[in-house]
Amino acid sequence: MSHREEQPQNLTHEQLKYKEHTERAGHFIKIDLFRSAREEYKAALQYLPGDDLCLRQIDVMNANIARDRKAVLIIVPLVIVIIALVAIFAG
Secondary structure, X not given: OOOOXXXXXXXXXXXXXXXXXXXXXHHHHHOOOHHHXXXXXXXXXXXXXXXXXXXXXXXXXXXXXXXXXXXXXXXXXHHHHHHHHHHHHHO
């Protein structure tokens, strides 16, 4: 018994590649790999230029990346301050 999905025979090469990239992007999103998902949507656009789904999803991925970057820029300095305070008061 095979776990691979059957590829519909009536899809063109471009449609199959588009589907492959968008499905891979969906898998990346599930594990919060937004940069990789964004790149997959960009790759899908090569096979279906101007696709609204891909363009919207690229915008969503950009927003997710910006949100995560902002969180890191807040959390890292706080962790550094905590480590410094622990070092000062422990020593």
